[in-house]
Amino acid sequence: MGADPASQRIGWVPAPEQGGVAPHITSEFPGLGIAWVEVDAKPGGSPEPVRRRLRDLSDRTYGSQAIRLRERPIPWAYRVFFRQIGLDPDRTRTPVEQLALDRLHNGGFRSNGLPRDALDIAIVETGVALRAFDAEGIQGRLCIRDSAPGEALAGLPGEMAKGTLAIADEVRPLGLLFGATAEGLRVEKGTRRIAIAAIQVNGVPQIAVEEALWMAASTLEAA
Amino acid sequence: MTTLSGVPALLREEGFAGLGVAVDEREARLQLRRQIGRLEAELAGLFGEAFGHTEVPHRVGPLAAVPRVLDLGELEAVRDRLADRVAEARQALVERRRVEDENRELVERMLAAPQDYKWVQVSRQDLGLHGCGHWHSRPRLGPIGMLMGWWRVKISSGCPLAGRLAAVDQD
Numbered sequence: 452m453g454a455d456p457a458s459q460r461i462g463w464v465p466a467p468e469q470g471g472v473a474p475h476i477t478s479e480f481p482g483l484g485i486a487w488v489e490v491d492a493k494p495g496g497s498p499e500p501v502r503r504r505l506r507d508l509s510d511r512t513y514g515s516q517a518i519r520l521r522e523r524p525i526p527w528a529y530r531v532f533f534r535q536i537g538l539d540p541d542r543t544r545t546p547v548e549q550l551a552l553d554r555l556h557n558g559g560f561r562s563n564g565l566p567r568d569a570l571d572i573a574i575v576e577t578g579v580a581l582r583a584f585d586a587e588g589i590q591g592r593l594c595i596r597d598s599a600p601g602e603a604l605a606g607l608p609g610e611m612a613k614g615t616l617a618i619a620d621e622v623r624p625l626g627l628l629f630g631a632t633a634e635g636l637r638v639e640k641g642t643r644r645i646a647i648a649a650i651q652v653n654g655v656p657q658i659a660v661e662e663a664l665w666m667a668a669s670t671l672e673a674a
Numbered sequence: 675m676t677t678l679s680g681v682p683a684l685l686r687e688e689g690f691a692g693l694g695v696a697v698d699e700r701e702a703r704l705q706l707r708r709q710i711g712r713l714e715a716e717l718a719g720l721f722g723e724a725f726g727h728t729e730v731p732h733r734v735g736p737l738a739a740v741p742r743v744l745d746l747g748e749l750e751a752v753r754d755r756l757a758d759r760v761a762e763a764r765q766a767l768v769e770r771r772r773v774e775d776e777n778r779e780l781v782e783r784m785l786a787a788p789q790d791y792k793w794v795q796v797s798r799q800d801l802g803l804h805g806c807g808h809w810h811s812r813p814r815l816g817p818i819g820m821l822m823g824w825w826r827v828k829i830s831s832g833c834p835l836a837g838r839l840a841a842v843d844q845d
Binding site: 476478479480518519521530531536537538539541542543597611612614615627629654 | 700704707714718721726733735738740748
């Protein structure tokens with residue numbers, strides 16, 4: 452039953468696609484995965500329903516919840532993964548913790564337009580880490596792999612350090628895992644189709660990943 | 675002498691090649707990652723428990739500038755640093771509880787004999803309690819009580835009401 456595509460399980464079309472992970476990376480990090488969905492959408496200001504949803508979310512999020520966030524299973528799973536890949540989650544924040552911190556700092560979730568607001572809503576609601584790319588720049592399927600010798604991230608100076616974990620398509624790296632996005636893959640003014648990618652780590656249930664993608668995609672489609 | 679920090683070097687496969695012994699380093703890395711997960715959970719719990727009462731050391735510096743697969747020695751370093759932070763955090767909490775217990779006993783003694791603790795003030799925070807308020811040993815009727823030795827412990831009525839704060843803002 453677990454192998455059924457999401458469209459059959461939850462009747463959601465288009466169903467998210469499951470990307471790959473390099474075998475030697477999978478053997479190091481069981482449970483690591485990437486799934487994505489593509490949506491026809493343009494970046495721009497968020498409509499009032501999205502802004503209202505951010506306000507509602509702000510009203511439901513308290514300081515005490517932000518402090519205790521790291522004890523909840525999904526945020527904890529990302530914190531652990533950050534430690535395991537050499538990052539300090541108190542310096543390079545996990546996506547959901549960064550949003551919780553911004554909420555405390557700014558007194559509410561600020562609107563940053565689409566697709567960012569759609570992703571923020573889904574991240575806060577589910578805890579799952581999401582990324583957005585310009586879908587027209589993606590060639591083939593997404594995957595998580597380590598960098599090859601001499602490989603560089605477009606738009607960033609220098610080569611990537613050996614073994615850097617990156618999100619890639621079948622041709623080139625699109626961005627660091629939990630880091631910068633390559634030039635030409637960022638969602639910018641001319642973007643017409645957006646790919647939303649969810650990074651799954653050990654301890655994050657598949658249903659949460661699908662919910663996050665569905666939430667972000669439906670918010671973008673409705674806008 | 676074999677130290678703990680020397681273990682990763684001992685576990686490297688090439689070190690055993692001459693002995694014909696194969697070592698599964700990947701399994702050791704997986705074990706270390708599990709330990710990191712458990713320690714992170716423990717540290718998160720201690721951090722949440724201590725927040726607002728006392729500061730606990732919880733920061734573990736990054737080992738890499740970019741995300742990458744850490745080797746055995748690096749994972750061991752993360753695990754050890756986390757274990758140190760957990761131990762320090764636990765110690766900080768024990769110390770804080772000891773201070774809170776002492777303050778609780780002080781309040782009991784103040785209530786029993788306020789004249790022995792003139793002008794002493796203990797807040798709810800000093801006892802590890804949430805909210806505003808404090809116990810304050812002060813004389814009844816001001817200077818008269820002071821001269822007569824009429825001391826009592828006054829318990830403040832809690833946090834200022836929002837309405838009162840708004841009135842202050844208007845002034």
